[in-house]
Every structure is written in structure tokens, then in C-alpha cells.
Amino acid sequence: MFQSDKKSPLERVQKSLYSRDDRFPESPRHDLHARDESVPEEWKGEEPRPEEVKGSMKKIRKAYSYLFVAAFGFFLVAAAIGGYTLFGGKNFVSVQNVDILIEGPSSVAGGDVLALNVSVVNRNTTGIELVELVAEYPEGTKDPEYPERDLGKVRFPLGDIGSNSIAQKTLRSIMFGPEGTGREIKFSAEYRTAGSNAIFFKEKSYRVAVSSSPVLVAIDALSKVLGGQSSDMVVTVSSNTPSPVKDLLLSLEYPFGFSVVSATPQPSYGNNIWRIGDLAPGAKKSFAIRYSLEGQDGEEKVVRANVGIQSQSNEREIATTIISRDHSFAIERPFLALDVALNGERADLAAEPGKVVRADILWQNNSQGRISGARIEAKLSGNVLDKGSVSVENGGYYDSLSNAIVWEAGRTAGLDSLAPGESGRVTFSFSSVSSIPGESAINPLISVSASAQGGRVDESGAPQEVLAASGRSVKLVSNLSLSARVLRSQGPISNSGPVPPRVDQPTTYTVVWTVTNTSNSITGARVEAALPPYVSWTGVTSPADANISYNPTGGIVTWNVGSVPRNASVGSGAKQVAFQVSFKPSANQVGSAPEIVSQASIVGLDTFTGATLRNSAQSLSTRTSSDLFYKAGDEAVQE
Template sequence: MEENLKDQKDSLDDLKRKLYSRNKDILNRGKIRQKINPSKYVIKDQWGLKPKEETIISSSWQKNLEMNMKKSSSVSIFKKIFIFAFIFFILALGFAVIKFFGNSNDISTSNVGINILGSTFAEGGEEVNLQIEIENRNNTPLELSDLLIEYPKGSGSAEFERIRKSIGTIESGQTANESVKVILLGEQGSSKEVKVTLEFRIHGSNAVFQKEKSYPIVISSSPISLSIEAPEKTTSNQEITLKIITTLNTQKPTPNIRFKVEYPAGFQFESSTPDPFSGNNLWDLGDLSPGVERTIVIKGKLLGQSGDERSFRIYSGAKDFNDQSAIKVVYNSLLHTIAIERPFIEINLFMNGVNEDEYNLPSQTDTTINVEWVNNLPTKIDNVELDISLTGNALDKHSVKTLNGFYDSSENKISWNKNTSPIFSSIEPGERGSVNFNFSSLSLLANNQSPIENPEIFLEASIKGQQLSQGIISQEINSLKKKVIRINSDLQIVAKGYYYSGPLTNTGPIPPKAGEKTTYTIIWTLANSSNKVSGAMAKTTLPLYVSWLGNVSSSSEDITYNELTREIIWKIGTVEKGTGFSGPTKEIAFQVELLPSVSQIGSTPQLVSETILTGEDTFTKASLKDTRSSINTNLYNDIGGSGNDKVVE
């Protein structure tokens, strides 16, 4: 054992001597370099190694040393890159901190604060005081600063009220204060935004910077309140009434208030109180005082199918002086919807076979009214009563006649019930029926009195009955229908021929002679009874053997002759009511010349053809027409004209 340890120590000493020797030959002497094959050699864990094994260990150690040096070099490169990136990050962070906290001249709108102080609720039309604070947290002053305040003029208005205030320079760290008063208008509960904009510049720059902030304010009450009293349901073609009430809520009078209603499709305007300022849907209410109510009552009819809904849109506000049909600023608005329902028991009136709400008739015309009804309910209707009311200044009460009904002249009413007709005891579901009656209108010039002004006859039909539900009377069913008959004015023309009489002097032989000229005077006289007539015109035609001389009795009248059509036309224009009756007549005379032929000997030649008068009744809107027969040489209206009418040789 001791001997082995000694051998190992000698070997180590020998190896140490060789390693630290400066003589290279000691290491290489007698040695031949060989390629190392690690798979063939295994290093023992004991020292006692042979020389060959020592050589293998030395070569392997050198190789491992080289590999470790390469790895060390690679790790060093990555380490340098990491250190460089870390230093760059630290420098960038430092620069950002310096820029943010340092004394920089850069500007930012985020460093401009706008605070708005004031009430978030306001009464419509009343002044609202707002305090505006502007804080400059930038390191540079804000120069040429302007404050712009914008807010809507009215409810739903696209126009804005604008207030601009000059603030000047706001130094760094300084807070500027401004106060402004605004008046907001709108419906109660609506929200309005006041927009505040700060415009400013900075030294050395022409750019304009802006900072905006909005401040919502809720309208606690509208300056003008609107309310409506109107039905929510109706049947088609039934008259409805809309009562609209306008009240000023502010403490100060509001001038130049205009009121507008937009009617739905199918609405027929009939009347209003007061009358509209323009058309049928615009009213000027003038100046409103606090607490004072203005009421507008509108009457009309809604036409539509069962299940339809019709909406009325109502607006109030300041009138537009540039547009007489518009509201410039809307203060308040209102929407009211009416549903159209099918009537439980339907009734219709046919006047001479025509189902119209308004009907025009000549005076003293016999009229037949047919009343039809139908039960639209799924149950029968008992104890039915049908009443027809007849009123109006043109009704001839003595002419009313009916079958199976009773006419009460003191009440101006015709009635049918189960006592007058058994059919009205009970009407089954879907059952139809009808009754009729007759009447005529008065003469518009009765008893030589003044003409009846705006002659009308009103018919109002109502039908009602009882609907049974499980043997108990649950409700009364009724329906109403109204009609109006307007009587046309009696527009008349009288056409006569003269030789001896009249405003014009005539010449030529009487009786007329073949081949010789004779002149005649034709006189047209107008009359009009009850209603004003517009666009009146009279015309006639001359035969080939009669000439127009151009002589007329009045140069102020518009009467002309057309040589191509041979028509004489008198453009009369307006004919006032009562003309020729209670007022003066309107007439014109003109002269024609007859040159008879031998073929006309023994005859009474025609001087003018039939005369036709037309015009429009401004009350009934009906087209009027009156015709008079032709005039010949038989002048039975002229003194001495009779018997001198036939052409002689």
C-alpha cells in the first residue's frame, strides 16, 4: 500500500515537472500525435495512470478549454446588447420626465380647464345666470382669448343664439372668470345644452386653439303651456271640436306669439274661433301677458277607415316676420292623436241619390232624402229611435212630407220609432233598412222681400238604441250624421231687341227690306239674388247676314267682338247679391246691322243666337248658368215693333 502511494506521488511530480518545463522537447520527445477518439478511452477515477492515458487527458482538457472560451465570448456579446438597451431606456425615461416636469413652452388644451357654475334647472323663458371659470395650467400664456357661448333659440330649433366675449390674455396659472345670462326655451322636461368654447392663441404662432365644454340644463317649465280638449276616439265623417288653450308661464310679457296647427290627412276644416290669420291653420295671438289664457276652438271632420289614427301637431312660438306662414322660434309643441272607430250603428243620408256632406241646389227644388242604416254590432239593438232635424233659412216647412214618420214643425224634427214603424222594435246584427222624406227650399225672392242671404238647409240625423248584454241593458248605442244643403243664387240674364226704344239710335227700313240695311239694339240685363257671383260672363253669336257695329251704351264695360268666331262676349266679373232685385240692375246695350237677302222675304231673321250667362257662386262654390233664346226681328217688347218683323221686298 505504501509502495503504491509512493509510485503515484512520483508520477505526479514527474507530470508537474514536464508541465512547467521551458524545454518543449521534454513534452514532445518520442511522442507521435494521434487523433483522439473519446469513445475508446475512459479516464479512471484513480491516480495510477499510464503515459498513454495521460496524453489523452491532456488533449481533451485543451479542447474543453477552447469550447468554454467560445461560450464565454458569446455570452459577453449578449450581455453588452442588454446593457446598451437598458441604458437607452433610462435615457428616454429621463428625457420624458424632463419634458413633462421641466420648464417647457409646449401648449396643451388638456391643460386648459373650463368650469361652469349655475343651476341645472331653469324655467322656460326666464334668464339663467352662469358663472364660467377658465384655468390656464400651461406654462405659457393664452393670448387673444375669446369665450363663445351657444345655446338653442327655441324648442326643436335648428338656430342658435351666440354670445362672444373677449377675455384677452390668461397668464400661466391664472384663472379667468366670466358671467353670462342665457334664456332657454323648450318643452317642460326637455334638456338644452349650453356649449362654451374658448378660442386662444400662443406667442409666436398664428394657430387658433379651442377648448369646448357643454353644460346641460333641464327646462323645468315651458314659457308657454299648451293644453287641448278633444276626443281620443271618433267615427269617420263625424264633426269633432278641438279646444286649444295657450297660457304664458313667464313673469314677463312675450310679444308676437304665433300659433300653428298641422292637420292630419283626412281632416276637413270647417270653422274656428277666432278666425285664422292665414289659411286655415295659422293664428297670430299678438302679445301674451303672464297668466293670460288664449283659446282657439277648431271644428271639422275626420275621414278615414276603421282602425286609422290621425295626429294633430300644435306649435306656438315667435312669428317669423320674413315668412307670414311660419314660426321662427318654437316655444312649445303638442301632439294629439284621435283614433277612428267603426260606428256601432251606422247611418247615411242620400240627397237625391247623392251621398255628399255638402250639396247644392237651385231654389224651390224638390229634394228627396233617403236615410239608410245598418247594425254593425254582433248583437241586436232594441228600441231604436231615428230623428232627423231640419233647420235653415231656406227651408220651406210646408213642403216637408214623410211616410211612416212624424214631422213636428214646432221642433223642426221628423221622428221614427217602434210606434211609427215596427221594424224599429229590434234590429238584428247586420240588418239594414231605410226611410225617406221630401222637402223643397223657399223662393229666394219670396213676398217681394230682400233676397235671403246665404240660403242654407241643415240636416242632422241621429239614431240610437239599447244593446242587451246577458239580459241587462249595458249601454245606449247612438250615431250621428250631418248634412248641409246650400241654395244657389238665382243668376239671370234678360236679352231683348229694340228698334224704336233703347239708348242707341237705329236706322233703316221697318219692316226690314231685302237688300237694305237696318240697325237694331240688343239689350242685356242682369239680375242676381242671394249670393255674390264671380267671373260672370255673357256671350252670343251673330249670323252671317248680321254685322257688329261696335256701338255700345257704356264704354266702361268690357264687351268685345271676335270676327273669327263671330262671338260677342261681355266680361262682367263680379255681380253683387241683390242686383236687379233689391239693388240696381246691371245692363249693357249694343248695336247690330241686318242686311236681309231676298231668300228671307216673308221671314223673321235671327239677329243674335241664344245668350248664355255663366258665373260662380261664391257661397256655394257652384257653377251657375242661365240661357236665353235667340232674338229675331219680331220686336214684341218694342213700341211699334209688333207687326213689322217680316222681311219685305
């Protein structure tokens, strides 16, 4: 390559910088000239015509339209190919080709068995695997084979279903619900496909109507009641099906101002819920409620009775209501109001035998005029009444032959003329016999029936008789008793160890508890006692399957007695249990007879009175005086 002799401007500048001669010759100066920046005000070329512009725009829009149509067409083709590949391809499963077919009646009688033939159909060209039919029943639906069991959500494995194949299952259930209502069962088929862990499903619902109720409910009560006066109501639940109805619950809804005085049988929960349990075909159960109703004159109140299947999650609630019935009461305000209070309470009383009961008969004139010549009478009934205990105040007199107490004008102050709005009371007292005779030993009670009468002049000036009535009852509670004794050489359990007990050597004892009862049945009875720290529980009991337990925390021994029948005595229905304890004395207990079981207490519910009964038995020590072979000194700890 030849190098040019001609130097570039940069090389010439470099040479000048390093030259010994004059550095830089003077550069000529140049003047700056202003540029003409003016813009023409008119187009120099020919102005385009409007039709040419429109034509150009149409061409552009048309091109874009073709492009959009082509893109959309491509999308449709891609979607079709994808859908076919996913759902309709020869080797793929489409959920649209899986179906659930349900055959069964459109209605069923409540409490009858509902049979449904359910089929899972696979119309795909390949099979589906691990198929499960899931049925979700409405709450309260029962299993015909185990009527006490709720069905809820149930799974039925169907295995694999091949191409264009079907799997069938017959499902049976017992449906409940108010007559004419619909009940819905939800079905789903869950399955997998070959080579995939994903779970696919198909859903379908089936609705069936409840054509009739398996139970009927009736309310027998007055349609008009006197405000504040006691009245009676009977609710009857009867079977309406040839099959037993399981786990029934009766729930009453009371209006404001409704007070329950008493109920037979006693409510299972609160004052308005009864557990009916199982109702056999053709059977009926009645529930009597004595009540009082407060309200304004002419006001209407409604009581509703609901019967249904008891909830398994909450025993106080109805899972499925089978039938409901309403009863309306019209409140009338009496001209003369009368009520009875026992020991200060306007309600029935549960009392111990032999205890004195105070009774007050309360009256009030609700009319706009005076009531004259009033007479009040109280009648006592019941063969457990101690006639000699009756004491009367306020000028009344007692006729022991008729068991009637009478207060009347001329003898009792204030009864000659009762002013409008005036109120008052008369009082007496009585008691039951202390020892209840055998013929009266079942559900003993004393009834108090009060009545009043007088005269008034109505709005037309005509004389009118005024009447009033009320009543209460005194129910005698049962005598639930507990006795405790300790044995060494007798009883159902064999014991070991030295007698008298010796320091640091264990000696075992048998503790025996016995429960007796008198007039009324007892439920939920329970006995508790505590073992001191130096006494241990061996776990030996008699009978071996006795419902007795020991809690090391606190050393509590608990015996769940359960039900105790009326008139349960030793040798005839009494409940008894025995258990063994081991006592290992310390040096500081030498010469003493240490306690080995604390005082035992018993609690139970009196089913007749509704009262909770309590009693206790003495604590037990090493003094085995109940043992036939006991001798003085056997109780004292020796070294």
C-alpha cells in the same frame, strides 16, 4: 483636264459588248468557303466590377435629377411671372382683389323689412368698369315698395369703381319662412376691365334666420272622432306682425279617408286651398270645414295646415311656406253608426227652390251584441222649409210644430232589436218654398239633424245607452237670370239705316243684356251669344269700357260680367250692357224677320252653395217689340 488611258471595268464591258472579237473571255471560278459564326462563351476582356457599374448608374441618375430640377424651377419661375402678370401686375386686375362686404342682422322677423348694406371693394391698382351688383333672393321674397311683387333676381348698376375704391348699395327686402329656418341670399359683382369684353365676377352668400312668423295658424277640432260621422273643424289664420302680409294662401293636407262635407267660405281651388290675400295687422280669418273620417278603430290620422306666400307662377301653390300646423285625430268606431244621404249622396246638397229632396237616414249596429229599443229622430230647421211638403215613410210620424220626424220601436219594423252588423234605413222627403221671402233671401238653407239611441249590455253585463248623431244641409241656389232685348229708336246707342230693313242696305240695332240675381253672391259670371254671318259687329258698346268682346271666328260675343251681388234687380244692382250690330239683308230674306243674335247663355259660380249656375235668354230678331216706337211690319225685310 487629262483623260486617263486606264479604262474602268464598266467601260471594258461596254467595249466587249460591241467588239467583233470573241465576246467574253471565260471568268475564273471561285469556291465558296463557310464562315465561322461561333460566339465565344466567355468575355475576352476583363469583367467589370459591380462597384464600377453602380457608380456609373449613380452618375446617370444624378444627371437626370439635375435636369428635372432645372426644368421644374423654370416652370415655377414662368408660372410666377405669368401669375404676377395676370393677377398682381401693376397694370392688371386680379379677381382676388375684388371683394363683396355685407353688413346686416343675422336674423329678422318674418314679414319685417330686412336692410342689408352691400359694398363692392376694388383693391386693384387699376379700376374696374360697368360694375353690376346682382342679388338673387329666395322664392317668396317681396319688394317692400311693391309688396305684391316677388324680388327674385335683381341687378343694381354701380358704374365704374376706381383703384382702391368702394361702391355701396342698401338693399331692402321682406323675408318669409317658417320660424327658426335660414334663408340665403346670393350676391355677385360682375365687372369688366379696360380694353376687354370679358365679364368677370365675384360671388358671396349671406344667410339670415327667420326669428318669428308673421302669421299664426290654429286648428280647433276634436282629438277623437267617430268613424264615418260628420264633425267640424275650424282653421284660424291670424296676423303676428305690425305690417300687412300680402298674397297669403292656406293649403290643407288631408289624410286618406278624409272627406270634406262642406266648407265656409268655399275653397278657392279644389276642396283644400283658400286664397286669403292680404292680412292686415291684428286681423284674423277663419275657415270652417265639416268633414267625415273613415278608418280602423284606434287609427290615427293627421291634417296639416300650411300658410304661405302664393306662387306667382301657379296660383294653387305656396311659393314660400311661412308656418305649418298639424292636428291628429284618433278614430273611434261607434256602437251605432248613423248617416244622412240627400238625393242618394252622403253630402250636403245644392238644390233649386221648390224642388223635392229625398232624405235617407242610414243606421248600422257596429257592436258585438244586440241593440234594443232603438229610436231615430230627424229635425228640420230653416225658415225656407215648406212644412206642407214633408212626407214620411217606414212608420214614422211628423210633428209640424217642432219640425221633428220620429221612428221608434213598435212602430217601425226592425228597430225593436238590432242584431250585430245589421243595417237599415228610414226615409222621408221635403222641399223648400218656391219663392224665398225677403227676410230669408240671404244664403237660404234647410238643415237636417239626425239622432239615434238604443240600449245594449256591455261586456260586464251592465246596461249601456247607445247614442249616435249625424246631419246634412240643403243649400238653395240663387236664381241667376239673363234677359235680352233689341231696340231701334231707344237705348243708349244711336242707330241708323232704313226701317223696315231693305235689301243690301245696312240697318243698325242695339242689343241689351241684363243680369239679375236673388239670394247668393255670384262670381265669374259670363254671357255668350253668336251673330249670324249676315250680321256684323260695329264695336259700339255702352258703357264704352264694358268688358265685352267679339271674336270674328264663329261670330261669338262674350260679356265678362264678373261678380253679381245678391238681390240684384233692375234698378238695384243689376248688371247691364248694350252693344250695336249691323244687319244687311239679302234678297232671299225679303218678307221675313231674320234672327240677328242667337240665344244667349249665362254661367256663374254660386259662392254659397259652390254650384255652377246656368241660364239663358231668347234669341233676338229684327222684331223690336221692346222699342217704344215699334209698329207691326217694321221687322219684315223689304226690297
